[in-house]
Structure formats: C-alpha cells, structure tokens
Amino acid sequence: MTDKPMHFCPGCTHGVIQRLVGEVIDELGIQEETIAVGPVGCAVFCYDYWDVDFHQASHGRAPAVATGIKRVHPDKVVFSLQGDGDIAAIGTAEIIHAAARGEKITCLFVNNSIYGMTGGQMAPTTIVSQKTTTSPWGRDSGQAGYPVKLTEMLAILDGTAYCARVSVHNPAHILNAKKAIRKAFEVQLNKKGFSLVEILSTCPTNWGLPPLEAVKWLEDNMLSYFPLGEYKAAAGV
Amino acid sequence: MGKVLMKGNEAVAEAAILAGCRYFFGYPITPQNEIPEYMARRLPEVGGVFLQAESEISAINMVFGAAGSGARVMTSSSGPGISLKQEGISYLAGAELPCVIVNMARGGPGLGNIAPSQSDYFQATRGGGHGDYRMIVFGPASVQELADLTLKAFDLADKYRNPVMILGDGILGQMMEPVKFKTNKAREIPAKPWATNGARGRKRNLITSLYIVPEELEKHCLKLKAKYDEISSREKRHDSYFADDAEIILAAYGTTARICKAVVDQAREEGIRAGLIRPVTLWPFPDAPYCKAANSAKAFLTVEMSTGQMIDDVRLAVNGKKPIYFYGRTGGVVPSKAEILAEVKKILERGALEWKRYLRGHNQ
Numbered sequence: 050m051t052d053k054p055m056h057f058c059p060g061c062t063h064g065v066i067q068r069l070v071g072e073v074i075d076e077l078g079i080q081e082e083t084i085a086v087g088p089v090g091c092a093v094f095c096y097d098y099w100d101v102d103f104h105q106a107s108h109g110r111a112p113a114v115a116t117g118i119k120r121v122h123p124d125k126v127v128f129s130l131q132g133d134g135d136i137a138a139i140g141t142a143e144i145i146h147a148a149a150r151g152e153k154i155t156c157l158f159v160n161n162s163i164y165g166m167t168g169g170q171m172a173p174t175t176i177v178s179q180k181t182t183t184s185p186w187g188r189d190s191g192q193a194g195y196p197v198k199l200t201e202m203l204a205i206l207d208g209t210a211y212c213a214r215v216s217v218h219n220p221a222h223i224l225n226a227k228k229a230i231r232k233a234f235e236v237q238l239n240k241k242g243f244s245l246v247e248i249l250s251t252c253p254t255n256w257g258l259p260p261l262e263a264v265k266w267l268e269d270n271m272l273s274y275f276p277l278g279e280y281k282a283a284a285g286v
Numbered sequence: 287m288g289k290v291l292m293k294g295n296e297a298v299a300e301a302a303i304l305a306g307c308r309y310f311f312g313y314p315i316t317p318q319n320e321i322p323e324y325m326a327r328r329l330p331e332v333g334g335v336f337l338q339a340e341s342e343i344s345a346i347n348m349v350f351g352a353a354g355s356g357a358r359v360m361t362s363s364s365g366p367g368i369s370l371k372q373e374g375i376s377y378l379a380g381a382e383l384p385c386v387i388v389n390m391a392r393g394g395p396g397l398g399n400i401a402p403s404q405s406d407y408f409q410a411t412r413g414g415g416h417g418d419y420r421m422i423v424f425g426p427a428s429v430q431e432l433a434d435l436t437l438k439a440f441d442l443a444d445k446y447r448n449p450v451m452i453l454g455d456g457i458l459g460q461m462m463e464p465v466k467f468k469t470n471k472a473r474e475i476p477a478k479p480w481a482t483n484g485a486r487g488r489k490r491n492l493i494t495s496l497y498i499v500p501e502e503l504e505k506h507c508l509k510l511k512a513k514y515d516e517i518s519s520r521e522k523r524h525d526s527y528f529a530d531d532a533e534i535i536l537a538a539y540g541t542t543a544r545i546c547k548a549v550v551d552q553a554r555e556e557g558i559r560a561g562l563i564r565p566v567t568l569w570p571f572p573d574a575p576y577c578k579a580a581n582s583a584k585a586f587l588t589v590e591m592s593t594g595q596m597i598d599d600v601r602l603a604v605n606g607k608k609p610i611y612f613y614g615r616t617g618g619v620v621p622s623k624a625e626i627l628a629e630v631k632k633i634l635e636r637g638a639l640e641w642k643r644y645l646r647g648h649n650q
Contacts, residue, residue, distance in 0.1 A: 081486040084355070096492055102482035104354050105494035107377050110347035113339065117351020117359070118482065120309060120335045125484050143347070146340035 053097045060253040060260025062217045063091055066159055067098050069217075069227045070130065073234055074101065083126040084118050086111040090132035091165040109140025112147035115154040126237060128155040134164045137173040137197045144199070144245075151208030151242040155233045158199065158245060161252040162271060169255030173197040176270055181255070196274060200247040204280035210242030211286050213279040216249035216272065218264045229279070236286055249275060289464040294429045294454060295320035295362075297465045298388055299328065301436035302360050306473040307386070308334035309359040311348035313341055313367060316400040317456035318390035321362040342367040346374030346387075353383035354493035356481030358440055362388035364456075365398060365406055369414070375449055376415030379510070380495025384443035386436065387421075388452045390459035393618035401618025402456035402541060407595035410453045411569040418507045420514040422450040422521065423568040425539035429463035435566070437469060444476050446517055453568060455591065457541045457620070517570060524572035525564045528554065532561025534630055535579045537600045537610075538589040539565050542621065546589055549626045560630055568596070573603035580607040585633050585641055589626055590614045609644040 050071040057063045074080050083101040087093060089108035096103040106114040111129035119127040136144050136158050144156060163181055164170040171181040171188060174196045178187040200214045211233055215226035226248055233244035249271050253263040292300070299321050302310070310325040322338065329336040339345035345361050352359040363371060368389045378385060391406045393399040408414075410423045422442055424435040432454060439450040482491050497503035525543075528550055529535060538546040543564040553560035561583070563575050576586070585608055588597040594612045601610055613629040615621040 082484045084482045084484065086351070093496065096494065100485075100490055102485050102490050103492045103494075104351060104482060105381075105492070105496050106347065106350070107373055110343065110350075110374070113344040113347035114351035114354075116337070116344075117309070117311065117348035117353075118355045119351075120337065120348070121352045121355040121357045122483055142340050143344055146344065 050098055051100050055098060056094055057091065058254040060251065060263060062250045063159060065217045065223060066157070066226070066248050066250060067095060069223070069230055070157065071099055073227060073231045074099070076231065077234055077238070079126050079234070083128070084122065086115045086118070086127070086129040088129065088131040088135040090135050092130050092132060092159065093166065095130055109135050109138070110143055111135070112140065112143040112152070112154065112156055116147055116152050119152060119154050123153070126234065128157065128234070128237070130157045130159065132165070133158070133160045133162065133172045133174040137199045145203070145206070148203045148206045148243045148245065149208045151210070153237055153240055153242060155237050156245045157230065158247040159250045160247055160275065161250040162196070163252050163255045165252050165255055176274055179270070198275065200245065200280050203245055208243050209245070209281050210283040211236040211244040212246070212281045214247040214249070214275055214277050216267065216277055218249070218251065218267045232286070241283060241286055289466045291462055292429060292465050293320055293460060293462050294432045295390065295459040296324050297429045297433040298362070298436050298452065299324035301433040301467065302386065302440070303328055303332055303334070304467055304469050304473070305358060305437045305440035306475050307358040307360050307440060308332065309352045309357050310334070310336050311339050311345040311352070311359070311361050313339050313345050313363065315364045315367045317392060317459050318362050318364050318388065320459070321388060342370035343374065346371040349385050350374055350378055350381070350383060353378065353385045354381065354482055356478040356483060358444070358475060360386040360388065362390065364390050364392045365394045365403070368406060368409065372415035375421065376417050376419060377495050378449045379415070379419035379421060380417060381493050382447040383449070383493065384447050385449050386439045386443055386452065387449055389454065391453065391455045399618045400456060402591060402620060403616065403618055404455060404540060404542065404590050405592040405595065405616060406453065407568065407590070407592060410451050411571070411599070419510060420517070420569060422446070422448060422517060424450070424452050425565060425568045426452065426454060426458065427540050427543045427564065429458070429461065429465045432458060433465050433467055440473070442521065446513060448513070448517070453540070455541050521567060522570045522572040522574070523566035524575050525566055526575055527562040527564070529561035529563050529575065529579055531559055531582070532579070533559045533584045534561070534634060535576070535583045535586045536560060536562045536589060536630070537576065537586055537596070538562065539568060539596065542589045542591055545621060545623055546626060548623045549630065552623060552627055553630055558630065558634065571599040571603070573599070576600055576603035577605065580604045583608060584638070586610040587630060587633060588612050589621060591620060592616050606645065606648065609641045609648070
C-alpha cells in the first residue's frame, strides 16, 4: 500500500477491502509480480493505494484489459477490482467470457447494491424494494426486474476454478473475506483457471444511513438475497 | 523472399507478424475475416497469441491491456465493428498506447452491407471516439502497399506511442496481387520503460487516461497536441501521378485512386491533361501537394466511394483557390473508369466562366 489517504466516504467498507488485497499481495510476496486493473466507479482511484503496476480500464472492460495483460505476461499475477455497475451491468459480457475462457486472472467484485460514484442510482444488484435515485419508490421487480447474482452465474461455467461470495460487515467476516481473496490469488498462481470473489460492502452515503446502521442494513437485507459461501472450488483448489 | 500471390487481408496479417506483432485480438466480421483466420494459424507458429474475443469492445480492450504491457499488438474489423472499438481507441490515445487497428471498410451507415466503401473516412480521420485526440491513418491502394504500410504502422505506433489505423476496404482486403515482403530481419522494437510488466526494482508504472483535475488534463491534452503537430510535420505522405502539368487534378485514395489512375491514363490518351494526387496518409492529410497544384491546375475532382468526406480535406488544402467538384458512388457501389472520365470531361467543358461562378458561390 502507498501512504496516500483514501478518498472513500466515512463508514464505507471499500477501504477495508483495498487493505485486505494489499495484505494478501504482501503475504504472498507478489508485489513486484502483480499488475492490477482498476474500474470506473468508486474504486477508480485504487491505483493511488496499491503500490503495483496498474492499468486504468474503461467502464466494465477490466476483465478484457486483464486478459490482454495476462496473455502478454502469463507468469505475472493480474487482477481487477470492479464494482457492481462495472462488472454486473456494463461489463457483463467481459466478465462472463473471461470466466468461460478460464482466463487465469482474478476478479474482485465489490457489491454495495448501488452506483456510488455517480450519486446513488439503481445498480444491477439493487435489492427489490431498495430505494435509489432512479428507483425512488423502491426497486419494482415488475418494472425493473431482479438483482443479478453474478457469482452463482459464473459458478456454472467450466472455466471458473474458484468463486465465492464474502462480506466485510464485521471482523469475523473480514477475516473470511481475506481468506477467500488469498485463495483466489493462489488459484491464479497455481494456474488453475479463472477466480472471482464477490465482496458485499456498505454505502452509507448513498443508502442514506449512518455507518453502523449501514452495516445492519447489509446484514438484514443483502445476506438473504446474496448468500455467502464458496460457489465453486474446482478439484485441487 | 520473392513475390507471392496473396489476398490483401492475408498480406496485412503476414506483414504484422514480420513487424513483430505477436498478439491479435479480434471478432469476426465480413469482409476482413481472413485477417483473424490467418493470425489464428500463424501466430502460434511464431510463439504468439491469437484470441477471438466475445465482441469488438472486448477485443480493443484486450489490445489496451497488451499494448500497455509492452507488446506489439493488432486488431482488425470493418465499419460496424470499428464503431464499437471507438471507446477503446479513445482510451488508447489518451493513455498513449501504441497499436495497429485495421478497418476493411464496408457499406454503411448501420448494418449497411459487406460491399467495399470509403464512408468511414470521417470516423477514421476526425477521431471517431470522444475527446481531443488524433490517430495516424494510412490509406493503402494495393496489396503491396497494405503490406508495406502495415510494417510502417507498427514502427510509427511505437515511435509516437499512438494508435495507427490502416483504412482499407472490401476490395483491397479481398483482392489478390503479387506482394513482396520487404523485410526479413527481425524488427527492432524500441524499449518501453513505461510498460507494465511487474514493478521489479523500479517505481511502478501506471497506464491511465484519467486526469481528474482540469488543469492537469489540459496539460496532458497540450502534450498530445504537440505530439500530433510533430506527426503532422513529419509523416504526411502522398503519391502524385502526372500532377505537374495537369489542368484537372483528381483527388482519391485507396481503391478509388487505382481507378482514377486508369482515368488519368485514358484522359491523357485522349489529349486531356489530367493528373492524380493520392493521399497515402489520410491523417495527417498531405495538404501541400494540393495547395501547390492549385496554382497551376484549373479545377479539382474528388472521387470517393461515399457521398463526400475526404473532399473536406481537399477543400481545406486548396483553400478556395480553384473549384473542387465531387463524384462518388456509395452504399458499396464502385465507380467505373468511364463514369469518372465522363465527369472529368463535363467539368472541363464547363469552362472558365462556370468555374468562376462556382468559386464565387463557394467562397462567399
């Protein structure tokens, strides 16, 4: 990690996730071997925080950019970090096909069920009845459909070697999340195939909640719709 | 290597490999499929990687990743697919990444058709994507030139850290001609200390086009502008054919330039002093030869397979000194030698009075 103070809003758990990734990179001793790919969204400035080679991708295309990097440097560690809008809406094709190809990259998917950077619009993972600026009366499933369960979708693909959903709403879950992130990197280091970790995260600012209530909202509303656990761990992983 | 008979698309692909290109990302679209097909066969033989992407959008972003990682990399497509790549091209230009993009253009707009066309000229030369950027664009007119300019394109892309486009069309991609590859030795690929390959023993490298503070983005854009000015002053290329004593100058590139060359031959046989100035770089546009010819020629005729796009650049170069007429066929229709020659005769028959009237109308 660099010494730069993070730009995230007070109470947002994005910073925790960035720190976990930094810790895993250090523990695996791969800082000089790693090339990261950043998204468009709240994590757009993550190149300021991880002290590794870095590509800033266009919105949703990080898995394609990571593919280009990995094909040129098959022995380096290449990973992306993307939000829900980036990976599960505009970048749906890129993530599904990177997984289907068994691309030996790691994608970290931060799901806070809202577009944070643009000011709180409805995301592909916004829960039914959740209020956002573009679903002001709550997401109406009759009109706007249902949240995308990306990790479940990717689990059925043969190219996916490992995918899991974790959360960072309390210390026990933060430790679990770190284990999953580490495992995803190890899957790549062992050249097993594609790996992804979906991380449930809070957005106090755009949910309109104080940080502690935001943690509780995640627990009460997101965990039931987005169950935690390993969805795929291929043989030998 | 002697001369070999090859399709234009295959010549581009082989030239890319000779240029040291080892990575190709593409998506099928007619009439350029021979490029990815050739690459799929050939790249593994030379230790490279061919990857068929799930879309043109993904393909250009794979190019972004590979280019930023220091590789020589190419993608190819045609009209609708090139439209999809525009976002990526803008990011490549913004992050100053070298790569080569081939457009074997087809009829448009929309789905259009798969017949040859030159209606992507604006998209190629005006910056089809968003933002303040420029792309070097070559307009080859033969299979030999497709090969030569593809080699050149990789060198210029690296030299200026900028995307370079080869703008061909369905005829150039599909036709077979003898071609000689003018390089056998391994190309010298310049060092790329800015590329990402793991920050071992050095400060980390950042590939980005994000400059959140307006003054910083302005500084970046002005730096790009200085680079584009340098490209403009050094890289303009054209080919003149009987232009020195011509009373009428034809302006055409690529496929239509070949037809216009035959028109000039026929016209000269009939005692008409016609000439041709063919831009080889479409951006930067070689304005000087047109400007010079405007001192001696009486009129210009721009010929395109479009409703008139390059004519804007000819007008800027001639700058109101002489009348510029247009003849074009579009929608995938190729103009014939006879049609163009008839147009040449029509313009000359109009005579000086009519030309003056034309100029008055256009210069007001």
